[in-house]
Amino acid sequence: xxxxxxxxxxxYVGTTPDRPDGLDKVTGRAKFGADAYAPGMLHGAIxxxxxxxxxxxxxxxxxAEALKDVKAIVTRADFADVPFAPGLEGEFxxxxxxxxxxxxxxxxxxxxxxxxxxxxxxxxxxxxxxxVRYEELPHVTDVDEAMKEGAPVIRExxxxxxxxxxxxxxxxxYHESGHGDVEAGFAEADLVIEDHFVTEATHQxxxxxxxxxxxxxxxxKGELWCCTQGHWIVQKTCAALLGIETSQLRVTASEIGGGFxxxxxxxxxxxxxxxxxxxxxPVKIVMSRNEVFRATGPTASASMDVKIGMKKDGTITAxxxxxxxxxxxxxxxxxxxxxxxxxxPYNLTNVxxxxxxxxxxxxxxxxxRAPGSPMAAFATESVIDELxxxxxxxxxxxxxxxxxxxxxxxxxxxxxxRIGLVETLEAAKAHPHYSAPLKPGQGRGISCGFxxxxxxxxxxxxxxxxxxxxxxxxxxxxxxxSRASMALMAAEVLGVPYENIRVTIADTATLGYNDVSHGxxxxxASGLATIKAAEDAVQRLCARAAAKWGIPxxxxxxxxxxxxxxxxxxxxxxxxxxxxxxxTMGQTGGPISGHYEATPEGAGVSFATHIVDAEVDRETxxxxxxxxxxxxxxxxxxxxxxxxxxxxxxxAQGIGWALNEEYIYxxxxxxxNPLFLDYRIPVASDLPMIDTVIVEVPNPGHPYGVRGVGxxxxxxxxxxxxxxxxxAAEVRMRRLPMSPPRVLSxxxxxx
Amino acid sequence: xxxxxxxxxLRRFADGxxxxxxxxxxVGQMLDALKRDYxxxxxxxxxxxxxxxxxxxxxxxxxEPVAPESEVxxxxxxxxx
Numbered sequence: 056x057x058x059x060x061x062x063x064x065x066x067y068v069g070t071t072p073d074r075p076d077g078l079d080k081v082t083g084r085a086k087f088g089a090d091a092y093a094p095g096m097l098h099g100a101i102x103x104x105x106x107x108x109x110x111x112x113x114x115x116x117x118x119a120e121a122l123k124d125v126k127a128i129v130t131r132a133d134f135a136d137v138p139f140a141p142g143l144e145g146e147f148x149x150x151x152x153x154x155x156x157x158x159x160x161x162x163x164x165x166x167x168x169x170x171x172x173x174x175x176x177x178x179x180x181x182x183x184x185x186x187v188r189y190e191e192l193p194h195v196t197d198v199d200e201a202m203k204e205g206a207p208v209i210r211e212x213x214x215x216x217x218x219x220x221x222x223x224x225x226x227x228x229y230h231e232s233g234h235g236d237v238e239a240g241f242a243e244a245d246l247v248i249e250d251h252f253v254t255e256a257t258h259q260x261x262x263x264x265x266x267x268x269x270x271x272x273x274x275x276k277g278e279l280w281c282c283t284q285g286h287w288i289v290q291k292t293c294a295a296l297l298g299i300e301t302s303q304l305r306v307t308a309s310e311i312g313g314g315f316x317x318x319x320x321x322x323x324x325x326x327x328x329x330x331x332x333x334x335x336x337p338v339k340i341v342m343s344r345n346e347v348f349r350a351t352g353p354t355a356s357a358s359m360d361v362k363i364g365m366k367k368d369g370t371i372t373a374x375x376x377x378x379x380x381x382x383x384x385x386x387x388x389x390x391x392x393x394x395x396x397x398x399x400p401y402n403l404t405n406v407x408x409x410x411x412x413x414x415x416x417x418x419x420x421x422x423x424r425a426p427g428s429p430m431a432a433f434a435t436e437s438v439i440d441e442l443x444x445x446x447x448x449x450x451x452x453x454x455x456x457x458x459x460x461x462x463x464x465x466x467x468x469x470x471x472x473r474i475g476l477v478e479t480l481e482a483a484k485a486h487p488h489y490s491a492p493l494k495p496g497q498g499r500g501i502s503c504g505f506x507x508x509x510x511x512x513x514x515x516x517x518x519x520x521x522x523x524x525x526x527x528x529x530x531x532x533x534x535x536x537s538r539a540s541m542a543l544m545a546a547e548v549l550g551v552p553y554e555n556i557r558v559t560i561a562d563t564a565t566l567g568y569n570d571v572s573h574g575x576x577x578x579x580a581s582g583l584a585t586i587k588a589a590e591d592a593v594q595r596l597c598a599r600a601a602a603k604w605g606i607p608x609x610x611x612x613x614x615x616x617x618x619x620x621x622x623x624x625x626x627x628x629x630x631x632x633x634x635x636x637x638x639t640m641g642q643t644g645g646p647i648s649g650h651y652e653a654t655p656e657g658a659g660v661s662f663a664t665h666i667v668d669a670e671v672d673r674e675t676x677x678x679x680x681x682x683x684x685x686x687x688x689x690x691x692x693x694x695x696x697x698x699x700x701x702x703x704x705x706x707a708q709g710i711g712w713a714l715n716e717e718y719i720y721x722x723x724x725x726x727x728n729p730l731f732l733d734y735r736i737p738v739a740s741d742l743p744m745i746d747t748v749i750v751e752v753p754n755p756g757h758p759y760g761v762r763g764v765g766x767x768x769x770x771x772x773x774x775x776x777x778x779x780x781x782x783a784a785e786v787r788m789r790r791l792p793m794s795p796p797r798v799l800s801x802x803x804x805x806x
Numbered sequence: 807x808x809x810x811x812x813x814x815x816l817r818r819f820a821d822g823x824x825x826x827x828x829x830x831x832x833v834g835q836m837l838d839a840l841k842r843d844y845x846x847x848x849x850x851x852x853x854x855x856x857x858x859x860x861x862x863x864x865x866x867x868x869x870e871p872v873a874p875e876s877e878v879x880x881x882x883x884x885x886x887x
Contacts, residue, residue, distance in 0.1 A: 215849070215853060216819075216849035216850055216853070217815055217850065229815060230813070230815055230882060231813070231814040231815040232813040232814050232815070233814060259887075315887060316886070316887020317887075319887070389885065391882040392882070392884070392885065395881075395882065407814075421887075422885060422886060422887030423887050424887045425886070425887060426885060426886070426887050467813075467879075467881065468811055468813065468858060468879040468881060469811075469858035469860075469861050469863075469877060469879040469881075470860075470861045470877060471861055472860075472861040472862060506886075507863060507884050507886075508886070509865060509884055509886045510865055511865065511866070512866070573885075573886040573887055574884070574885070574886025574887070575886060576886065654865075654866055654867045656862065656863070656864045656865060656866075656867050656870055657862055658863070658865075660863075755862075756862060766886060766887060
């Protein structure tokens, strides 16, 4: 996409007005997933497997069906009966298998059957009367164990073309890439370090559980209200699983209490629709926190080996990594992304990376901010840190010496366009944090991080009202203040105040297709589409002015919210404000709108550098992050406060992942900590004030230079914190989370 | 002809070559030509790939242009959170 209209001077972009949904959020007026009601509504509940791996021999629902409050019960048979369903393949089949088990329960928490009853209590009581006979099967929940010969096979035939012969059937995807000669590179090095690193699965930890209200009639027409990051993918997936036509299912996205990648697929929505179709009444399902942990996607866990060679002057001569990720009982763990991100920050002559996607008896993993990249950085940046330490080199200088820049051949292949890694490193080096003295017992860690970012299918529609105000309809659920950013970009083009623009997240019936709010794509792609839609409207406004003045359309330009003659030859006319044109638009050609539909393909990759200070209580093993600074390239910060919010959010979630969060499975393969009491996300007292520095190296693929910021911020924290804790504890930390027992153990065993 | 770079794991489907050449002026034509000339690449391409053209990553738009002088890499399909 040629972008010859790049803008660098802004009136509205770069300001920080209050978010348009602020009052709704603080007064409780905002409607989230569980806030919808319908006449005659039933409540759904889902029976879940208590076993990690078990054949389902028989499901007897007769006792539950006999209850007068029970109006419908569904099992997998209620999906398979649909004529369309037997044709399901690929990811649709995986999703169906995940939302309702077929002949085998694949993990603790896997859905087996569902009930719709007149109250939530009655539905839950009815679950107890469903008799399921299981035949327990051997299970495996650890990625390394799952790859070993003799490990229980989760599903034969799930591997695709990429897996070389001879690997265990649980290895379902394989990636290998790189360039140069790593062995020759290691031979050139003065020091080579190879180490093994492990991260546990963590949950996205969104505060709002999944919730939906579904209506589906015998005529194949349905309505669905749900908490999601993308309602068009919900529409497409549910239609496929239920065997109905896509356009006959209208999906509306509720406000969303966090997603972070975990709400980019469906879990309860097809179940609620199936129950509704059977009961012929609306059905609402709200997940408990226990269900969220057991049956929605955590991130993958990882086992990784990284080897890096370095010269005494800090030059990296070669890098090699093997990344094994388990993604639960389905293909999808981002072994490929992990491998491709691992060495991307560095300009390497010799590099090789291998990624494995491995199935285990755990819930189907879902995306979590920059899926794969945080784990990769943990392994890579820990080894670089250790090389710097042993060679007596400054960690930022070493990273600057090896940093990728425009024209660098990336570790995953192509050459980079304009990127801002060096600028983040320079800003980190200049930040007072980097030169601040440390207290005894404290350590400082540095890490870089990388993420690709994404564009995706996007539709935006903008309509003008007679009074000159603006309605902007976008299709990407607002998960981080994006309505404010969209309004700022529309205001910039139209030249009208931010407050005059009302941004709505349209439902699937009122706007063209939109991909999910993921891949840090919203401010980039919906923003680009908003700019183009506003420019489309401006063109129509100029045409009305031209007609009024009796001059050619190309003799009119748009300036400060007014149509004006484009030059002295166009004639002398007073500026015609937007509101004056719209006041009479019904009599001058009809309503004025603008729209834009495209798949923008210039998202622009993104880099960050984090600085962390941590201290370790050597008696208890408790770690505290005492200072944290995020430096990240945003391309152009449309709303700087919300960019800072994304930076801080990524760091806060990274602190949780690094220090405390983990899925703990017992020997039976059951999740032991499916509650926030036992699965510890950071609370305010765990966090320091997270300082931020916004670096702006414009993205060549966006008219204002925007790069997505939502994901890159979680790439460096695991490594930066591990490097800080390792420095404070004087022992290399190789396993996350660095919970007090692990730190104590490391202190005792010296690593 | 457009020179297309393959990631390591794909080379076994293209007689071990790191780069292959096909006649194409768009990403879509390029992928079709790859599948025609190297049938082993059909499975990975059908499973979904991204394409980097001169460093710009094309996730899905088959109409994006490619030229003989373009630097073109097949990449794993990108996924985000």
